[in-house]
Amino acid sequence: MKKGKILLVGFGPGSKEDMTYRAREAIASADVVIGYTTYIKLVEDLLDGKEVIRKGMTEEIDRCVEAYEQAKLGKVVAMVSSGDIGIYGMAGPTYEVLFQSGWRPGDDIEVEIVTGSTALSACASLVGAPLTHDFCSISLSDLLTPWPVIANRLTAAARADFVVALYNPKSGRRTKQIVEAQRILLQHRKPDTPVAIVKSAYRKSQSIRMVRLDEMADCDIGMLSTVLIGNSSTFLRDNLMITPRGYANKYDSLTGETREGERAGRSLGMGLLGWKSYVRSYLREFPDYSLQAVVRYFDMPFEEILLAISDASADDTAGEFSAMCAVDASQLLSEVKNWGRLRAVVRSGNAVSEMMLGGADLALCGDRLKVENEHFHLHVDWSRVARTWLVMRADKNYGAYFIDSNGEVVFKLSLVTKDGASAQRYKQSWQLLGEPQEMNHE
Numbered sequence: 001m002k003k004g005k006i007l008l009v010g011f012g013p014g015s016k017e018d019m020t021y022r023a024r025e026a027i028a029s030a031d032v033v034i035g036y037t038t039y040i041k042l043v044e045d046l047l048d049g050k051e052v053i054r055k056g057m058t059e060e061i062d063r064c065v066e067a068y069e070q071a072k073l074g075k076v077v078a079m080v081s082s083g084d085i086g087i088y089g090m091a092g093p094t095y096e097v098l099f100q101s102g103w104r105p106g107d108d109i110e111v112e113i114v115t116g117s118t119a120l121s122a123c124a125s126l127v128g129a130p131l132t133h134d135f136c137s138i139s140l141s142d143l144l145t146p147w148p149v150i151a152n153r154l155t156a157a158a159r160a161d162f163v164v165a166l167y168n169p170k171s172g173r174r175t176k177q178i179v180e181a182q183r184i185l186l187q188h189r190k191p192d193t194p195v196a197i198v199k200s201a202y203r204k205s206q207s208i209r210m211v212r213l214d215e216m217a218d219c220d221i222g223m224l225s226t227v228l229i230g231n232s233s234t235f236l237r238d239n240l241m242i243t244p245r246g247y248a249n250k251y252d253s254l255t256g257e258t259r260e261g262e263r264a265g266r267s268l269g270m271g272l273l274g275w276k277s278y279v280r281s282y283l284r285e286f287p288d289y290s291l292q293a294v295v296r297y298f299d300m301p302f303e304e305i306l307l308a309i310s311d312a313s314a315d316d317t318a319g320e321f322s323a324m325c326a327v328d329a330s331q332l333l334s335e336v337k338n339w340g341r342l343r344a345v346v347r348s349g350n351a352v353s354e355m356m357l358g359g360a361d362l363a364l365c366g367d368r369l370k371v372e373n374e375h376f377h378l379h380v381d382w383s384r385v386a387r388t389w390l391v392m393r394a395d396k397n398y399g400a401y402f403i404d405s406n407g408e409v410v411f412k413l414s415l416v417t418k419d420g421a422s423a424q425r426y427k428q429s430w431q432l433l434g435e436p437q438e439m440n441h442e
């Protein structure tokens with residue numbers, strides 16, 4: 001018997017011109033074409049002489065099973081889907097059905113995926129150049145995905161300043177998801193962030209609207225719309241939505257001179273190798289800033305700033321700061337007890353608690369660090385402490401930071417009395433707990 005084959009074909013946004021040559025050839029080579037009724041209509045002119053199996057929108061798994069059954073009979077089956085069949089498309093469910101049926105690659109039935117232009121790139125091409133920097137796509141369909149998962153992805157994308165493409169933004173029944181998405185995105189993006197709403201791209205009923213993020217949810221959006229939301233640098237000019245590629249970070253103008261400190265073809269000064277040195281120059285330039293302010297400015301985990309400080313050298317100091325990762329957290333805790341009067345600082349959201357204590361008020365009990373005296377009672381989850389750091393600010397501040405696995409501060413202890421003796425004890429702990437290293441300040 002002839003070997004069966006399943007061709008998973010993405011035919012692009014919907015117009016003939018945007019279908020790839022390979023997609024056309026794949027459909028031409030098929031004995032059977034399977035697809036959602038609307039998709040079949042979009043490739044109707046290629047179906048002469050073929051067996052056509054039309055399925056409804058909710059019959060996705062049926063389509064996969066049908067493709068498998070037909071291929072088992074030795075037929076070439078083309079499963080067609082709009083855009084790219086591997087993007088929110090039938091490629092995944094088909095493989096799942098095949099594997100569940102015991103199929104393995106190399107078996108009797110061959111599977112081939114034919115890529116197509118996905119909605120986000122098709123839609124982007126109609127509104128300018130919104131995707132020329134990092135972007136992500138999020139489907140607002142909660143038919144198969146729990147809303148908390150979708151909401152967390154929206155928050156993460158918004159916070160990380162991705163350009164966001166929303167697939168499945170709204171349907172007759174799912175009308176509130178786009179409202180909720182707008183609310184979440186507005187927590188991290190400006191209300192006037194440019195948004196493009198593209199409906200039925202490259203199809204007869206194509207329509208495009210450029211709006212602001214705070215207007216998005218009130219617009220006409222449907223099942224066939226893709227919504228493109230700009231990042232913090234995206235701008236709208238002459239109704240074109242443009243996301244800068246980043247040339248302005250390196251050059252004075254697109255074709256102009258390289259900016260001071262930058263080199264063509266090399267990572268930016270603020271690239272992986274350079275940004276920590278930039279942190280140090282920032283600390284030198286703004287000697288009055290707190291570490292918290294510096295962390296806020298760079299929007300990086302606290303420990304990244306400490307790493308930048310600890311990399312300082314005589315000709316690239318971190319201003320008044322020195323930092324050293326202490327090797328053993330429990331040992332640091334016993335050292336701290338010898339320092340003298342201490343201040344414990346715990347941040348929780350926007351609240352900061354500061355407590356004065358002595359070393360005797362600290363007791364480690366299993367997974368808890370108890371900080372107790374007659375004025376307060378504080379329990380710290382010691383299991384969250386992944387690393388500890390000693391941080392000194394000239395001869396003004398001597399601190400110990402207890403850091404979690406994400407590089408954020410669990411709590412901080414600092415020396416209150418800055419008399420010579422306690423400072424001396426602190427410096428002895430520094431020598432004891434890590435590799436002795438040069439102090440970076442005078």
Ligand SMILES: C[S@@+](CC[C@H](N)C(=O)[O-])C[C@H]1O[C@@H](n2cnc3c(N)ncnc32)[C@H](O)[C@@H]1O
Nearest residue numbers: 083084087089118119167168200201223225226
């Ligand atoms: C199930 S997903 C399929 C995506 C498709 N596989 C792709 O790669 O474009 C359906 C969603 O894709 C988007 N979409 C598909 N075709 C589109 C078009 N021609 N214009 C705008 N959006 C489209 C819409 O967001 C729609 O709700």
